[in-house]
Amino acid sequence: MRKGFKGFALAAGFALAGLSAASQAAPQGAAAPAGVSNIAPTNATAPAAPASPLLAQDGAPATTIQPGIGHPVDGRIGIQPQVTTNGQFAHWFHDSILVPLIVAICVFVLLLLLWVVFRFRKSANPVPSKTSHNTAIEIVWTLAPVIILVLIAVPSIGLLQAQFKPAPAGAVTLKAIGNQWYWSYQYPDNGGFEVTANMLKEKDQVAKGERFRTDADGPRLLAADNRIVLPVGVPIRLITTSQDVIHSWAVPAFWIKLDAVPGRLNETSFTIKQPGLYFGQCSELCGARHAFMPIAVEAVPQAQFAAWVRAKGGTMPRPGTPSDKVIPQPGAEGSAAKQAEGNAADAATGPVENVTTTAPTSSQGATGNPATGNAGQ
Numbered sequence: 001m002r003k004g005f006k007g008f009a010l011a012a013g014f015a016l017a018g019l020s021a022a023s024q025a026a027p028q029g030a031a032a033p034a035g036v037s038n039i040a041p042t043n044a045t046a047p048a049a050p051a052s053p054l055l056a057q058d059g060a061p062a063t064t065i066q067p068g069i070g071h072p073v074d075g076r077i078g079i080q081p082q083v084t085t086n087g088q089f090a091h092w093f094h095d096s097i098l099v100p101l102i103v104a105i106c107v108f109v110l111l112l113l114l115w116v117v118f119r120f121r122k123s124a125n126p127v128p129s130k131t132s133h134n135t136a137i138e139i140v141w142t143l144a145p146v147i148i149l150v151l152i153a154v155p156s157i158g159l160l161q162a163q164f165k166p167a168p169a170g171a172v173t174l175k176a177i178g179n180q181w182y183w184s185y186q187y188p189d190n191g192g193f194e195v196t197a198n199m200l201k202e203k204d205q206v207a208k209g210e211r212f213r214t215d216a217d218g219p220r221l222l223a224a225d226n227r228i229v230l231p232v233g234v235p236i237r238l239i240t241t242s243q244d245v246i247h248s249w250a251v252p253a254f255w256i257k258l259d260a261v262p263g264r265l266n267e268t269s270f271t272i273k274q275p276g277l278y279f280g281q282c283s284e285l286c287g288a289r290h291a292f293m294p295i296a297v298e299a300v301p302q303a304q305f306a307a308w309v310r311a312k313g314g315t316m317p318r319p320g321t322p323s324d325k326v327i328p329q330p331g332a333e334g335s336a337a338k339q340a341e342g343n344a345a346d347a348a349t350g351p352v353e354n355v356t357t358t359a360p361t362s363s364q365g366a367t368g369n370p371a372t373g374n375a376g377q
């Protein structure tokens with residue numbers, strides 16, 4: 001709670017500052033909120049980062065929403081367009097194999113029923129047949145479903161296997177930690193910085209001066225104050241765990257839904273094929289605000305990812321070097337809050353790049369909507 005109040009106080013401060021500044025439509029040059037920095041070295045020395053919702057937390061141009069990709073669409077039926085190999089295969093398997101098969105079987109059974117009902121109705125068939133067995137037809141109606149199921153099982157089990165394939169060497173590790181009711185993220189291979197993502201509330205739900213959702217942030221209930229950034233074309237090792245109850249990290253466009261279980265690490269891997277903005281939600285009933293812990297992922301080219309990592313105070317691992325960073329489990333001695341000291345020490349001794357752009361690691365409170373961008377509107 002204390003953190004929440006602190007966040008609110010900051011928000012109010014920004015609101016006052018914002019009164020004299022400008023609205024979100026203000027041109028480049030408005031004052032940047034504290035804690036926000038640019039990733040582009042060219043902007044590094046410019047103190048004035050525009051406070052716009054079109055910019056990410058670190059001041060970089062946020063990926064904009066692509067129509068129909070990475071988020072649900074009103075009235076659309078079917079699976080979201082997929083941007084991973086497994087997702088594309090599953091999409092094809094569902095649309096081209098399973099649905100036609102199910103429709104064909106349902107139509108066949110329906111026609112059989114209609115024929116039986118009509119042909120053998122009492123008036124047309126007053127004397128019922130005494131036949132009780134027909135070996136040929138019994139073999140057919142046993143074997144046909146077996147063959148269909150075996151044919152489905154082959155690609156199905158292959159897909160299941162692919163979904164649990166361990167990430168290859170050189171993968172970027174993303175650790176997603178479920179909390180009631182928000183997500184926190186760690187990048188263990190990139191210096192271990194943390195990102196906390198809370199849902200952005202609507203304008204009428206926040207106190208004056210607090211940040212609220214705009215269309216640039218994403219759809220209602222899906223927009224998060226901090227998007228996580230992942231590189232395109234690089235395998236991602238997703239590890240999930242939880243601080244309290246079981247959550248589930250799910251992004252439909254990635255074909256990923258992985259339970260986050262307290263005291264346990266679940267792992268899967270995927271490779272995002274196309275840059276964009278992808279939204280998901282916690283998909284395990286986890287309590288009162290289960291519906292309010294969205295996931296927002298920006299998939300960007302590798303160089304941009306590296307710039308974002310550096311802006312967050314992290315480092316890019318050297319090729320072939322395994323991570324030597326040990327991140328304590330949530331709640332353990334030395335976790336998140338106590339990590340700050342260590343990060344400061346790392347920053348002092350580690351490779352120093354873009355010194356002026358190094359941002360503090362993000363670890364705002366669970367309930368704070370930090371004031372950036374549209375405060376005071």
Ligand SMILES: [Cu+2]
Nearest residue numbers: 247248282286
């Ligand atoms: Cu949850």
